[in-house]
Amino acid sequence: MSTEEKKNSQISLDSEILSPSTEKEVSEIVREIYSKQLPIEITGTGTKKGFGYNLQTAKKLSLSKLSGIIDYKKEELYIKVKAGTPIQDIEKILDENNQELAFEPIDFGYMINGQSNKGTIGGYVACNFAGSRRFKVGSVRDHILGFKGVNGKGDIIKSGGTVVKNVTGYDLSKLISGSFGTLVVLTEITLKVSPKKQSQITVIVYSDEIKKISNLFDKILSSSNEVSAATFIPEEPSHKNYEHTKNKVFKFNDLDQEGSFLAFRIEGDKRSIDERLKELKIELDLSNFKSSILDVHQSIPFWKKVNNLELFSGTKNNVLRAVMPPAKCEAFSKFLNKNYKYYIDWCGSLFWIEVLDKDDEKINKIKNFIVENSGYLTILKKSENFDFQDTLFTIDNTRLMISKKIKESFDPKKLFNPGRMYREF
Amino acid sequence: MTELALPKIDKDTISRKDQIVSHLKKFTKDENILSENEEIKPYETDGLAAYKQTPLAVVLPENTKEVSEILKFCNEENIKVIPRGAGTGLSGGALPLQDAILLGLGKFNKILEIDFENKCVVTQPGVTNLGITHAVQHKGYYYAPDPSSQLACSIGGNVAENSGGVHSLKYGTTTNNILGVEMVMMDGTITRIGGKTLDQEGYDLLGLVCGSEGLLGVITEVTVKILRKPQSVRAALIGFPTVEDGGNCVSDIISSGIVPAGMEMMDKALIDATDKFSKAGYPKDAEVLMIVELDGTKSEVDGLLNKVSEIAKQNNSNSMKLSNNEKERLAFWSGRKAAFPACGAMAPDYYCMDGSIPRGKLSLILKEINELSKKYNLAVANAFHAGDGNLHPLIMFDGSDKEQLRKTEEFGAEILKACVKHGGALTGEHGVGIEKRELMCESFNNNDIQQQLNIKKSLDEKNLLNPGKVYPILRKCAEEGRVHVHRGEEKFPDLPRF
Numbered sequence: 001m002s003t004e005e006k007k008n009s010q011i012s013l014d015s016e017i018l019s020p021s022t023e024k025e026v027s028e029i030v031r032e033i034y035s036k037q038l039p040i041e042i043t044g045t046g047t048k049k050g051f052g053y054n055l056q057t058a059k060k061l062s063l064s065k066l067s068g069i070i071d072y073k074k075e076e077l078y079i080k081v082k083a084g085t086p087i088q089d090i091e092k093i094l095d096e097n098n099q100e101l102a103f104e105p106i107d108f109g110y111m112i113n114g115q116s117n118k119g120t121i122g123g124y125v126a127c128n129f130a131g132s133r134r135f136k137v138g139s140v141r142d143h144i145l146g147f148k149g150v151n152g153k154g155d156i157i158k159s160g161g162t163v164v165k166n167v168t169g170y171d172l173s174k175l176i177s178g179s180f181g182t183l184v185v186l187t188e189i190t191l192k193v194s195p196k197k198q199s200q201i202t203v204i205v206y207s208d209e210i211k212k213i214s215n216l217f218d219k220i221l222s223s224s225n226e227v228s229a230a231t232f233i234p235e236e237p238s239h240k241n242y243e244h245t246k247n248k249v250f251k252f253n254d255l256d257q258e259g260s261f262l263a264f265r266i267e268g269d270k271r272s273i274d275e276r277l278k279e280l281k282i283e284l285d286l287s288n289f290k291s292s293i294l295d296v297h298q299s300i301p302f303w304k305k306v307n308n309l310e311l312f313s314g315t316k317n318n319v320l321r322a323v324m325p326p327a328k329c330e331a332f333s334k335f336l337n338k339n340y341k342y343y344i345d346w347c348g349s350l351f352w353i354e355v356l357d358k359d360d361e362k363i364n365k366i367k368n369f370i371v372e373n374s375g376y377l378t379i380l381k382k383s384e385n386f387d388f389q390d391t392l393f394t395i396d397n398t399r400l401m402i403s404k405k406i407k408e409s410f411d412p413k414k415l416f417n418p419g420r421m422y423r424e425f
Numbered sequence: 426m427t428e429l430a431l432p433k434i435d436k437d438t439i440s441r442k443d444q445i446v447s448h449l450k451k452f453t454k455d456e457n458i459l460s461e462n463e464e465i466k467p468y469e470t471d472g473l474a475a476y477k478q479t480p481l482a483v484v485l486p487e488n489t490k491e492v493s494e495i496l497k498f499c500n501e502e503n504i505k506v507i508p509r510g511a512g513t514g515l516s517g518g519a520l521p522l523q524d525a526i527l528l529g530l531g532k533f534n535k536i537l538e539i540d541f542e543n544k545c546v547v548t549q550p551g552v553t554n555l556g557i558t559h560a561v562q563h564k565g566y567y568y569a570p571d572p573s574s575q576l577a578c579s580i581g582g583n584v585a586e587n588s589g590g591v592h593s594l595k596y597g598t599t600t601n602n603i604l605g606v607e608m609v610m611m612d613g614t615i616t617r618i619g620g621k622t623l624d625q626e627g628y629d630l631l632g633l634v635c636g637s638e639g640l641l642g643v644i645t646e647v648t649v650k651i652l653r654k655p656q657s658v659r660a661a662l663i664g665f666p667t668v669e670d671g672g673n674c675v676s677d678i679i680s681s682g683i684v685p686a687g688m689e690m691m692d693k694a695l696i697d698a699t700d701k702f703s704k705a706g707y708p709k710d711a712e713v714l715m716i717v718e719l720d721g722t723k724s725e726v727d728g729l730l731n732k733v734s735e736i737a738k739q740n741n742s743n744s745m746k747l748s749n750n751e752k753e754r755l756a757f758w759s760g761r762k763a764a765f766p767a768c769g770a771m772a773p774d775y776y777c778m779d780g781s782i783p784r785g786k787l788s789l790i791l792k793e794i795n796e797l798s799k800k801y802n803l804a805v806a807n808a809f810h811a812g813d814g815n816l817h818p819l820i821m822f823d824g825s826d827k828e829q830l831r832k833t834e835e836f837g838a839e840i841l842k843a844c845v846k847h848g849g850a851l852t853g854e855h856g857v858g859i860e861k862r863e864l865m866c867e868s869f870n871n872n873d874i875q876q877q878l879n880i881k882k883s884l885d886e887k888n889l890l891n892p893g894k895v896y897p898i899l900r901k902c903a904e905e906g907r908v909h910v911h912r913g914e915e916k917f918p919d920l921p922r923f
Contacts, residue, residue, distance in 0.1 A: 073783070075784070076785060077679065098682070130624075139623070139624050141632055142601050151872075157873050157876045159873065163781040163814050163848070164781075165810070166781055166852070167586065167587045167598075167856055168865070168868050169868075169873075170633055170637055170641075170880060171600065171637075172876075173632075174600065174629045174631075174633060175629050179628055179629075183628075194684075195684070221544055224565075224654060224656055269725070269728065272725035275723070275724045276722055323622045323624060324622060326544065327542035349623050374620050374621060374622065375622055376622065378626060393627055395626065395627050396617075398614060398615075398616040399630065402610070402884065403630070406628055406880060406883060409879035410879070410880075421627065
């Protein structure tokens, strides 16, 4: 900022919620809070407010006014948007052009309060939680081509660009994905977009046997038939404090509601779907299972429900997100089975687990099992009496030390979302 | 060799050479330390052979503990360290310094675990890219990123450079295909990032390290994802009468929703060069030639290939061959794969550039490159990873003529500046190294670069790990007013302007 500009800037920090409408204003606000050493909480529309530790900053920086599509180049497969743009707006324009965000943004609104709310793209990138297609297409971070943002000193910085092949300098687009707003205030994000697949079907395979399910996941992962999603929805535990939602959520003409089931999705044109289905039936030995098929009209809403955690819609309990090496699927499922309401996504790698309120000891046991088996756990939703003493995120001391240094290189006074990820910063 | 600004030489370190060498012997076997001139010679340069420097000594540690002890010692003693994989990099990222230890990872050459259950391979960094595929192909698996040097380049080097290849259009580059690394920081700290799970929690340190060109840590182990080979692969060899037609065809294929496994393009100069060299039987009447490769199930590939040929016809293609078997498909590729040696046969030297542009600007940039070729009076041949807008112009020159080398570098820099001007990037997959260091100001302003330097400083406080690479060092950049020292802060002693 030139001296002239400095004189003209009239940034007031009077209100509790600061809502800049330009990148320059974000930068000016951060310069002010930097000079006054005022920590801030960064929010979009607040959908993921409950993730991580609660913050008690005097000021909030809301990005909701920093919204809108800057540049959409359909033929170059990218869209550049302001960070506070609602995901819904982005999906709408892509849908009109027969394109999509391949990482299938999760709608956390259901889990939080029972109502759909996808929030903003900035918030979503800050979490890096990819949807069901993750094992096939990569995570959110793999779809960020570039960004602009404001670091903890108020400097506007950028990294990446709009092209897919770019190794100029450190790949900061990866680093800011999943940093929960602790490194930069995002102002602009360029996302890679993908053409929509022509059609899809979902194959339902009925089985309660975890060994068989985990074996099916393994065969799907080993197949070259490009399955684009695979989930396991087990019967719910009988405990009365778990709401039995499975049969309400997954109500489809061609889905038998009795018992547990595995579901996998095949996408493409009709001919290719038919061909791959034929091959997968042999590869997975489906003649030995009871199975059914959801056509495209059922398949699309089915995966929305899986992806949007509708099984946990409006729950008052804790919700945990665990990622395991795929080979640990069977062991972990056996550990959880019948004791918890849970389901598996990402073809055996991602576990969504509901743990009853006042059951922090169980969270501890789950976390220990996960860490011993080389996975990681994030506690996403905390119940009313949550009193878990360990960290909400999984990290070892060396990585924590490195993370702390990186944090300081962006935000030396530790003003952005202080303590959201780790108590240390 | 042209003039190249390098970090200030620490004469004290050079004078302590014998003492340092004898100290290093405490950490690894004597035979792993090379300090005689004739032993060191092969390490003087990497794939960017225009530049040579003799390192103080070469150390070839055998395990992580040794790497950690060596780095810790160098950090304490203020000795610079240049990590090196197979030395095939094209941007000078492993160029030694006279007062630096060259840390070669060549002895880390074992695959540690093949884990089909978790669809990954755990390997030491010195294993070649192709070596990984060789280890798993008996079960129908492969490692997807395929840089053209895959026979020789090491996986550790691939991580450092975030290497791509012909098939990164569909399967991504290194960063999209690795699950974890073990890394030693400059202070000797050993850390594990990621593992066998998808993603990692917390800051994406794996994403930061991948493509960091050996500036943030030394990779001592890599876990890569392996994929099942597709059932069917076919390719189309398509000629176009004009550059515009070829460029439009690339854009049309992508916007039609098809994601080919690879989509390569060659210009007239390269078609002629490679045809003479490899007898690939490429069409003589084409101004540009395109190879489109599709993979998937048999009927899917057949269907997509038909769609591709229709789109090509709409864009005035004047020749088209579709592969009907592996032999034909490989024949299509034989010319493209011989592109570099073919240029080598046409001129004493060639200089391979690596810029990225939006796909829609392909024909425009090709025209500009041809104009520049006339301006500099140097022949150029162009190979493109057209599907993802990654260009590899090959400038032909005579390296024994100093003036020609200077002109070549200027020509190359102009191409890269044009890439940035058109909304692209300075480097698509070869890295910045020393080669494009001074051009960083084309893409980034002072704040952007300062932020990156702050990260570097936070993990390597004394700037000892691979100094002089990636970030501008010359005053020229600053004098042009695009970059200046940011309020005099965070100044690296060796980097005059930052």
